[in-house]
């Protein structure tokens with residue numbers, strides 16, 4: 645007596661015969677098929693909206709930062725003594741004094757305006773370019789904007805000589821126009837040289853020209869401020885230029901907030917008035 649599976653098989657063979665199949669090839673038992681590990685691990689993907697687990701929400705993304713390559717120096721900056729830094733800066737300043745890379749600026753300047761301050765400063769200020777007063781005196785930030793900057797420096801509890809102060813350009817653009825990208829590019833080697841020698845922990849970019857050129861950014865200062873960026877090992881903060889504060893006194897408040905932001909990062913507090 646046939647079992648049910650045998651009856652089903654005989655029926656299937658009869659069907660194949662009627663369909664013209666005369667024989668069935670003998671198949672050797674095949675080796676077990678190995679499944680690639682990747683396939684073993686494949687599981688149906690949950691739809692993106694299916695995540696309803698009780699895990700805590702992801703922590704907020706870190707504050708935006710930007711890493712930019714450090715300028716290369718023959719000697720590791722942190723190993724330079726104060727005297728060596730003074731010598732390196734002096735040598736670079738002599739090179740700058742003879743620079744004629746920007747023909748228009750070199751032919752109209754009274755002198756180059758290299759930079760001043762502590763060769764081992766913890767904080768470096770970078771502005772835009774020398775103005776008429778700076779061009780005459782050979783020092784950055786000595787005009788009206790510079791006097792306002794001095795007040796900001798004092799309010800932070802510092803003296804000007806505690807910091808290192810320089811600009812994106814070392815020559816005055818005629819009529820105080822903005823530096824062209826070509827001029828900023830020409831002078832970048834000198835700026836990077838100064839940053840590499842002084843090796844500050846903090847850099848403050850005063851105004852959009854400084855911020856955009858140093859960080860290769862294009863967005864407004866209003867959106868760059870109150871955030872930390874990186875340039876080499878330095879933490880970089882951007883704020884409004886003192887010249888802008890002279891035209892828009894209301895901007896003094898956000899600048900003071902930015903200075904407090906800097907001091908807090910340094911573990912300092914502004915001196916009480």
Ligand code: SF4
Nearest residue numbers: 743746814815830831
């Ligand atoms: S701005 Fe800089 S690169 Fe241009 S001429 Fe002056 S020192 Fe040279």
